[in-house]
Structures are given as structure tokens and as C-alpha cells.
Amino acid sequence: MPAYHSAFNEFSDAMQAGNMSILPIRTKIRGPAPLADPEQGDIIDETLDLFRANSLFRNFEIKGPADRLLIILILYISDCLAKIGSARTVPTQIEASKMLNTLSVDNFAIPGDAGFPLNAHYAPPQSRADAEYLRTYLTQVRQELAIRLVERLYADGTGKPSKWWMAFQKRRFMNRSLGS
Template sequence: MHMLSAIYLAVVSIVPVYHSSFVDDEQITKACGCPLLPLKSHIKGPAPVSDQGYGWNVSFFKELMILFYSRNMCNFYADRTDIVDEAITFFRANVFFRNFDIKSSADKLLIYLTFYINVALKRLEGCRTLAEGTKAIINLGLENVPVPGESGFPFPGLFTLPQSHREAELFRNYLKQIREETSGRLLSVAYRPNGTPNKWWLAFAKRKFMNVIVP
């Protein structure tokens, strides 16, 4: 697994950090400065439903194309992905970076999701079957989801503090929804169809995105 990480480290040393393709849109509702972007999801929550279908997983071949070629290639996929797809697709490149130059408010959400994937993979470390991994992810989903200003919220200053209880709960519910959606899609790539761990993913459980210690 260490060799796999070394290979990716060599790759990301020659490519820039990957940013979200979603641009700032005044029509998108925001909470704590975070855009509540549409999701391809059946999960109940405040996120608008994307009209692009439901969550999909980019094949390893397509991921390599995105990784090795111009980031303009991302535009080819932009009309068929949501922010969760982007976070999962870019995770194994972006997780190596200690700094992230924010280009848009969607990048803030991408940062949060990248860290969450980091946390989820840490929980999956040692889970040798899909059943064990699913149980670990369910337990993660039962944990408290803090919002800016509360203890345990990562990246102080990334988002603005809620101006009301309503805004705080709106953001909390959105984070719960997007974390649950991310968890489900992550399980489908972290484990193979036969239920065994995918070393190309679980090898990254030891990484620390932006040098933040994973709880």
C-alpha cells in the first residue's frame, strides 16, 4: 500500500490541486457561506435534487485521464456530475496537498468533503469486508455533525458563522445529507463487487489532507 501512495505522490507532484467545476451562482441558496449545491440523491435533506440522474462512479481509466491531462478535461464531465462525484474523483490527488487555493465557494465544500472522505477511509481501515465497512460508516453517520463555531468543526474560518439558529440547522442538515450520500458512493469504490477491500482506495486512509489530523 505504501508503494501505491508513493506512485500517487509522484503524480500529484507534477499536477496542480483540482478545483470544483461549479461556479458561484446567486440563485443557489447558501448557509454559512457554503452553497447548498444540488445532489443526485434519494436521501432526504435540504439539497436541491440534481436533474443529472443519480450518483455515478467514474471508472479508473477516466480518473487517470482527469489526473494526467489538462484540468479542462473536467469540463467534459461537469454536466453529468455533482459535487460528491468531484470530491471522490479528485480525492486521491487532492489529499496530498497541504494548501488549497480557494477559487470559488464550491471549493470550500470540496475541501470539507475531501476531509470527510479522509475521515471515512480512516474508519474503514481494518474493515476486511463490505459488511464491516458498512457498519463502520453507519456508526460514523450517527456521530454529531458540528457547524462553524461549534467544537469539532474542521477548518475554522473556512465558512462563516451562522447568523441564526435556523441557518445553523439548515447547514447542519445539508452536511448530514451530503455526508450520507458521500459515504454510500465511497463504499462502492472502497470495496470491490465481491466485498473485498480495494487497496487503491484504502491505502489513502493514512493520508492527512491539509495536514489536519483525522479524528
């Protein structure tokens, strides 16, 4: 059974930084990301929907530039779940939001940086301006992803993260981590 790939690979008019798509998202967070249609799903919804299924795979064939963004976001979700799972006490929804918001704005490696774990699969941005644009875009996407992830983790109203999500905190998609 093959891994699930992004439906946005066919989105031909998307901008690219390096060889990764810059896709529109639905967000209220300020940043450079193009705004998506509020009635349509975006890459963040797709990542949250595909995370648990794809995190079971050790290999992933990249079929387009949107898959590269999907990989980074899946690895970021893994880091978020690990961060919540490593807390001394089970965090409330507000505490988890604060933790993940801090994690999303922390300094992180982008393709082309020495500390980026998947440099073999990603082309570095062409210029310093492209690299800065990619960093701010990924920061905005990570912030929005953290908000939506917390909503899903605490959707049942018990005040504790869902065990069906937290079961994946030790799983490593492609045996990798962003190292956040």
C-alpha cells in the same frame, strides 16, 4: 502543480449557508438538499473523483463557496477511510456500509462551532435556523457520500476494499482532520 478546484464554483444560483455552497445532489436519502439532474454529475461525484489527487496537497487556495464544501467532503472521505482501516479485521462491504452510515449520522462540528478545525476559513451561519439547515444538509450529503464511497471501495468484487483507495487512509488533506 495546483490543486483541483470545484467546477461548481461557477454555479451562481446556489444557496449558501455562511460562505459555503448548498449544492444539489442525486440521492434517495431524505433531507433538505436540492435534487440534481440524474444525468449530470454532482458535488459528491466530483469529490470522489478529486479526492486522491487533492489529498496529496498540503495547501489549498479557496476559490469559491463550492471549494469550501469540497474541502469538508474530502476531509470526511479521509475520516471514512481511516475508520475502515482501523477495523480489527478487514470489513466486508455490508460491514463497511454500516460503519460509515453510523459515522455519517454521528454528531459533528459545523463552521462556527468551537470544535470545527477550519473556522478561520469558514463564516458561521447567520442564524440558528441556518445552522440547523447546514447540519441536516451536511448529514444528508455525508450519508450519500458514504454510500457511493463504499460502492467504489468494493467495486472489484473481491469483498475487500480497494488497495488503491486504502493507500490514502493515512494521508491528511491540508494536514487536517474533521476529528470524526
